[in-house]
Amino acid sequence: MAKTLSPVEKAKFVAAKQASRLVEDGMRVGLGTGSTAEWLVRCLGEMVRDEGLRIRAVPTSRRTADLARELGIEVVTLEEAGWLDLTIDGADEVDGELNLIKGGGAALLHEKIVATASDRMVVIADAAKRVETLGAFPLPVEIIPFGWQATKVLVEETMVGLDVLGREVALRIKDGEAVRTDEGNHILDLHLNRIGNARQLGLALNQIAGVVENGLFVDICDALVIGHGDGRVESYDLHGEAEETQFDFLASDNIFTDISD
Numbered sequence: 001m002a003k004t005l006s007p008v009e010k011a012k013f014v015a016a017k018q019a020s021r022l023v024e025d026g027m028r029v030g031l032g033t034g035s036t037a038e039w040l041v042r043c044l045g046e047m048v049r050d051e052g053l054r055i056r057a058v059p060t061s062r063r064t065a066d067l068a069r070e071l072g073i074e075v076v077t078l079e080e081a082g083w084l085d086l087t088i089d090g091a092d093e094v095d096g097e098l099n100l101i102k103g104g105g106a107a108l109l110h111e112k113i114v115a116t117a118s119d120r121m122v123v124i125a126d127a128a129k130r131v132e133t134l135g136a137f138p139l140p141v142e143i144i145p146f147g148w149q150a151t152k153v154l155v156e157e158t159m160v161g162l163d164v165l166g167r168e169v170a171l172r173i174k175d176g177e178a179v180r181t182d183e184g185n186h187i188l189d190l191h192l193n194r195i196g197n198a199r200q201l202g203l204a205l206n207q208i209a210g211v212v213e214n215g216l217f218v219d220i221c222d223a224l225v226i227g228h229g230d231g232r233v234e235s236y237d238l239h240g241e242a243e244e245t246q247f248d249f250l251a252s253d254n255i256f257t258d259i260s261d
């Protein structure tokens with residue numbers, strides 16, 4: 001029996017569906033991580049199965065890799081692909097200049113490597129992810145476990161004098177243990193409330209020896225696809241040019257039909 005999707009899941013789905021149309025036969029495609037990116041992987045899986053789409057995909061996490069393989073998508077390493085035509089990924093926040101916060105699912109390092117090894121990066125998100133200024137979502141920073149307490153102190157000290165509103169830094173814990181990324185590292189979450197200068201903050205964080213990478217994606221995203229719970233999708237490029245598409249949700253069979261064609 002078809003399960004009813006919540007408005008947020010519908011929003012994520014239509015954003016992913018719209019972005020899946022950017023994927024062409026023969027492309028090398030970076031696959032993001034998270035609940036929105038999962039919808040994309042499902043859409044691409046359908047295209048592989050039903051339309052014979054042939055792509056080589058580089059996943060940004062083990063869980064995305066497992067899902068892609070399960071759906072019959074050819075998975076290769078970034079070394080095998082060499083370079084990517086397109087990466088499509090979710091985000092925790094996106095501002096008007098298409099700067100992002102990523103890493104809510106602890107995949108930011110591989111996501112940044114894959115996105116920057118792509119000709120084009122497109123972000124898919126529900127409307128709640130769009131913000132005026134980044135920072136309400138805690139900024140994830142991937143750190144080496146060795147000496148992590150000292151790294152945390154250095155991160156806290158780095159915040160002094162920067163254009164941020166909060167300075168609380170917390171080691172990410174899950175099930176009573178420090179989270180491990182796919183590279184075996186830990187995550188610090190920086191509760192900054194407002195990030196006035198994302199570029200400056202990202203550079204300052206990456207100067208600290210124990211920091212591997214931070215979740216600020218500045219000048220990496222080329223386009224944004226925002227989904228709404230009513231099936232409306234807005235696509236933006238870097239110049240703020242917008243296009244709108246409407247999907248019609250059929251509750252009976254849980255399928256979205258694009259009615260803009």
Ligand SMILES: O=C[C@H](O)[C@H](O)[C@H](O)COP(=O)(O)O
Nearest residue numbers: 034035036090103104105107
């Ligand atoms: O590490 C995880 C990624 O950066 C995700 O893309 C991000 O957290 C958004 O995830 P979701 O689509 O589940 O909100």
